[in-house]
Amino acid sequence: MPTSTIPGPVAAAGVTALRDLDVRPILARGGEPFPIIVKTASALGPEEALHLIVGFEPVPLYSVLGAAGFASHTEQTPDAYHVYFFRKAWAEPRTAEAADEPAPLLPPVDLDVRGLEPPQPLATIIAKLVELGPGAQLRVRHRREPLLLYDRLAPLGFAARAERQPEGDFVIHIAPAWFVDTGITEQSAIGEIAARYPETIEVFESHKIDYCCGGGATIAGACAGGKAGVGAAELVRELASAIARKKKASRESASESELSTPALIARIVDRHHGYLRKAAPEIVRLAQKVAEVHRERDPRLPALARRVEALFEKIERHLDREEQVLFPALLARGARAAAAGEGSEQVERELAAMLDDHEDVGAGLAEIRTLAGDYRAPEWACPTYRALLDRLAELEGDVHRHVHLENNVLMPRFVRGPDTKTEPGAGGADAPRGGGAP
Ligand SMILES: [Fe+2]
Numbered sequence: 410m411p412t413s414t415i416p417g418p419v420a421a422a423g424v425t426a427l428r429d430l431d432v433r434p435i436l437a438r439g440g441e442p443f444p445i446i447v448k449t450a451s452a453l454g455p456e457e458a459l460h461l462i463v464g465f466e467p468v469p470l471y472s473v474l475g476a477a478g479f480a481s482h483t484e485q486t487p488d489a490y491h492v493y494f495f496r497k498a499w500a501e502p503r504t505a506e507a508a509d510e511p512a513p514l515l516p517p518v519d520l521d522v523r524g525l526e527p528p529q530p531l532a533t534i535i536a537k538l539v540e541l542g543p544g545a546q547l548r549v550r551h552r553r554e555p556l557l558l559y560d561r562l563a564p565l566g567f568a569a570r571a572e573r574q575p576e577g578d579f580v581i582h583i584a585p586a587w588f589v590d591t592g593i594t595e596q597s598a599i600g601e602i603a604a605r606y607p608e609t610i611e612v613f614e615s616h617k618i619d620y621c622c623g624g625g626a627t628i629a630g631a632c633a634g635g636k637a638g639v640g641a642a643e644l645v646r647e648l649a650s651a652i653a654r655k656k657k658a659s660r661e662s663a664s665e666s667e668l669s670t671p672a673l674i675a676r677i678v679d680r681h682h683g684y685l686r687k688a689a690p691e692i693v694r695l696a697q698k699v700a701e702v703h704r705e706r707d708p709r710l711p712a713l714a715r716r717v718e719a720l721f722e723k724i725e726r727h728l729d730r731e732e733q734v735l736f737p738a739l740l741a742r743g744a745r746a747a748a749a750g751e752g753s754e755q756v757e758r759e760l761a762a763m764l765d766d767h768e769d770v771g772a773g774l775a776e777i778r779t780l781a782g783d784y785r786a787p788e789w790a791c792p793t794y795r796a797l798l799d800r801l802a803e804l805e806g807d808v809h810r811h812v813h814l815e816n817n818v819l820m821p822r823f824v825r826g827p828d829t830k831t832e833p834g835a836g837g838a839d840a841p842r843g844g845g846a847p
Pocket residue numbers: 677681682728731811815
């Protein structure tokens with residue numbers, strides 16, 4: 410089969426380019442193609458498909474990559490199977506769950522449809538929402554309340570709230586449905602928001618907005634005249650982000666423990682290893698630049714840059730070892746064999762090495778946090794310095810989540826718990842660690 414041909418069903422899903430990967434030579438050498446398959450799939454662009462060429466039908470891959478958000482199409486030729494993997498998110502209509510996934514809220518966009526004749530207002534509003542994407546907010550001036558519009562919004566993941574104006578027109582506020590459900594508007598009382606969504610407290614604190622004694626004030630009132638240093642619309646967006654982050658984290662932690670081991674590993678590699686490899690060069694560059702420019706003002710900055718670089722070198726080696734040795738060994742062994750107590754020295758050795766690496770990385774991050782003043786920017790900090798601190802805080806959060814998955818979700822599937830009757834030495838690896846060290 411000529412590798413440049415995109416099969417009809419794949420092209421119909423919007424794919425315009427293929428990345429060919431023939432894993433038959435790897436398998437012939439007795440190698441493990443899984444890491445390179447996952448790596449290639451996770452690097453796919455929005456219109457690309459992975460074209461995997463393999464000597465047998467790779468059935469387990471369908472569920473592994475399926476759980477990581479890929480759809481597939483398979484064709485057989487006399488000498489091989491050709492499996493095409495492409496991202497589901499844009500190839501298929503959004504599922505109810507995906508529609509419920511909170512996207513970051515965009516600033517409200519004004520739209521005046523009072524001069525248009527039906528059905529133009531409805532079509533214009535829908536077109537604008539599709540153009541702006543899932544986090545869109547619209548403030549639409551309309552001659553009447555557009556009752557027909559409301560039913561059209563739900564399948565797109567949006568909802569609306571109408572406000573009659575003194576002159577008889579309407580302002581229709583359209584926003585993602587999950588956000589409209591929170592009931593938060595610029596007229597909401599701060600104390601009520603903080604009580605209902607405790608995750609918003611840190612937002613109020615960051616702007617020194619009183620959510621206790623002064624909690625009766627509305628968002629608009631608290632932001633009036635620039636006294637909070639943030640506009641009401643911007644504050645609403647920050648509150649929405651805090652709520653969205655919390656929703657996402659609780660959904661993910663509930664679903665991760667349900668994932669099969671191959672799907673869990675695919676998620677770790679795709680999401681967390683992918684993030685680290687992408688973030689590393691940018692963070693190192695920012696740290697070096699900030700050290701170069703501001704070393705006089707803060708003599709800790711060159712040490713910070715060196716520690717950041719050393720940390721990423723350590724992380725890179727760790728990711729390679731997991732992808733090339735540990736994960737293939739875990740997949741080959743299977744959780745069931747582990748639960749039955751069938752030992753594997755290699756798995757035990759690699760898990761112990763993984764834990765040691767995690768402790769090292771945790772210690773490195775703690776040092777970096779201290780050198781970076783707990784990621785609080787000094788007043789004189791330039792935008793580059795602030796960007797560095799943001800990225801470092803984000804890095805720390807991602808690594809904590811990543812290590813939690815490996816130590817507390819993945820590893821317990823392969824080690825016997827303290828309540829089993831097996832000799833402690835037989836299992837090799839320690840009981841899962843994880844709470845304290847990242
Ligand atoms: Fe990892």
